[in-house]
Amino acid sequence: MIKNISNLGDAALYCDFGNEVNQKTNIKVIKYFENIKNLKIKGINNITPSYNKLIISFDLNVINFTELKKKIEDINISEKDIKQDHKLIKIPTCCDDEFALDIERLSSKLKLSKKEILEKYLNKEYFCYMTGFIAGMPFLGDIHKKIRLERLETPRVKVPKGAVGITEQFTNIYTFESPGGWNILGSTPIKIFDQKNEKQPILINPGDTVLFYEINKKEYIKLNEKE
């Protein structure tokens, strides 16, 4: 199912699952990720799944590219092993103007009212393709075709923690204050990454389903205090 394995530097494998970005391809990537993780192959020190690629980093003191490539090629995962058994996570989101930093931009570029945008965005189930960039950040999709927009021309230096954003067919949550260029339409008070909980630090895992539902400012403050 891996189309091609090449090297990314001298200490990582670059596994290519093809060019398409869709859930079917991504589920294959996740399946490989889970499988390789469980095999506990000596020398592997990171496995990074993304939409359609899997990067496997290794310790060059223990194993090399040729040896590890062979081991990965020998893994046999059949199409029928691939099924989803992941959870649905509901994210409370406040979309008041003070949190919806880019709602006006979205509204004018998409030629839709705020209400229409939120109707198309909220209470829909999104698939988690991957997590990363910053700790716990989920890359979710696919959002309604009519609310897709490119990133900001000039990215923000600081996107606030908890910001919920969209770009192209994807949506995500800024788990930490970070630079970023996604169109922000709300904020969640929920903690997505918990550094104190080492066993289960992230709320949303690749393969999970995520739904955003609206809360008002009062509820937002109440939940924020609880977190």
Add this chain to the structure above:
Amino acid sequence: MKKNRIIILREGINSTFQDLGRSNFYHIGLPFSGVMDKRNYLIANKLVGNKHNEAAIEFAYQGPLIKIEEGNINFAISGDIKFNIKKNGKLITGDCYKNYNLSKNDEVDIISTNNSIYGYFAVSGGFELKKNFGSFSTHVRSNVGANNGNKIQKDEKFLLKDFKDNYSNKSLKYMNSKIEYIRILKGTNFDYFSEQSIKEFCSKEFLVTKLSDRMGMRLRGPKIKNLKETNIRSEGLTKGVIQVPADGNPIIMLSDHGTIGGYPKIGVVISADYDRLVQTPPSKKIKFKLIELKEAEKLYKLYQMETENLLSQI
């Protein structure tokens, strides 16, 4: 018995606790982190008789001013560092790659790095710290690691673990070497770039800019022209990957890099050259040289052997 304890009188720049880094958390967005210059870190720890993965203080450009508040310490500093010691009220110029014993009220003032960025301060026994996600390494951006994931601050106090008082003085003769080229392998999007740009990339000088830190090193030189696609679908990264955004200025991913990225990768720095790459300060220039995978693997073995050899001399 009272614990040995230090207090930070001046924090220095980007002073953090680091060890060899954390593995297997890229998929949730946590990078390796860990020491930037692994060889210098290993040497410092060996000089004070620690096991190889004990946390040390890493600093950049300027280190902390440290006072011994209680008990005594045995420490060593590695890198290319200027520092002073105040012992029994007397000022001594410190030497790197040598360990020193200090007692209550003595001080270590790590003034600056020479022509390099990072240095290491290691103590016998190590610091009393808590691991987070299997490592002491601090990742400030996600508040992960020792010291609650924060930089070391002024007035903070740290306890030291017990160590053998009779630890003999050790030293090492070592010069931090410079290399003429940073050697790289082809990146996975090498063919996105124009022939002319690739030629320039592998032969011209690139300036290390001030916008460089533990996350990445931003370079400026001939603009790298992309003929295909300036954005790719976000995918995993690793240490040493050289991404080229639409503006044509390369960025090298360093130890605290974001775990995924969406810019085309022109090359990847070989593992053997990483320690020396990260020590190149802003306003200095670097040159790249394209090599093959087999050669990179050989060079890494050689670099490892050199490191082992140095450690065995201590």
